[in-house]
Amino acid sequence: MRLKEKMQGVVPQECLSKLSDGFHVIGNIAILSLAPELASYKNEIAGAVLSSGKNIHTVLNKTSKLQGERRVAGFEFLAGVANTVTTHKEFGFLYRLDVANVFWNSHLGYERIRVAAAVMAGEDVLLPFSGVGPFAVPLAARGAHVLALEKSREACLYLAENARLNRVERMIAIINADACHMAKLLSKDFHRAVIPAPYGADGILEAALPLVKSKGLLHFYTFKKLHQIEPLKKSYEDLGLEVMQARRCGNVAPGVSRWVFDLAKS
């Protein structure tokens, strides 16, 4: 039975339209984003989610948007086990993470596998903003040597654990540092760079370019409005890059989408 049906007679009709049937599940944690009008019924709603038979152990309510450098939202605990650490499965890979302290976005799953599928065994891949490893692990499983740069120490610890969990720890080197300094930190160059840059970190592309071999490839993620795409392509071409593909991969705000640019260095 869908959540709304279950809440018939519990939540007044005039508020029921504010209740979404869907909720985000990371591992065994359900994440609701309840409208303020539903605050008085949050325990009943959480109880219904807990008993939804979807192997949910914990129900949280998101209380703020993604914030700060670590891109983590605020949460309130509603029901079940008061624990924000879980293990999430994505395309056969396992990821241990604390949803209250590190970034996770399940909507990028296809994109992560698309990029991994393009990698050849033996490639050296640079991966700043690696988080807990959803790009690094599939890339390493394809036989790439991944150098992951991540500023959050907690995310680095989970990345190390996830590399072990998926038996690719020998393929992933982790540097707990600010990616803005990578040109100074790194002396080698890479066949490929995968750059899931957080909002507003576009300048990182030019910092990464000298670290990519000629004829090397880059997958650069950015947040833009549609009318900004053509001028952006032009600016990449002015940097001597060939734009092989520009692909939308999810909406993040009204009119703003996450885009990935597949770029080739001359």
Ligand SMILES: C[S@@+](CC[C@H](N)C(=O)[O-])C[C@H]1O[C@@H](n2cnc3c(N)ncnc32)[C@H](O)[C@@H]1O
């Ligand atoms: C949007 S998340 C992407 C994480 C991961 N690639 C994923 O898809 O789940 C951005 C990550 O970059 C990290 N970060 C933010 N600023 C950074 C910086 N200057 N240098 C290195 N990592 C940074 C954050 O801690 C966070 O884990």
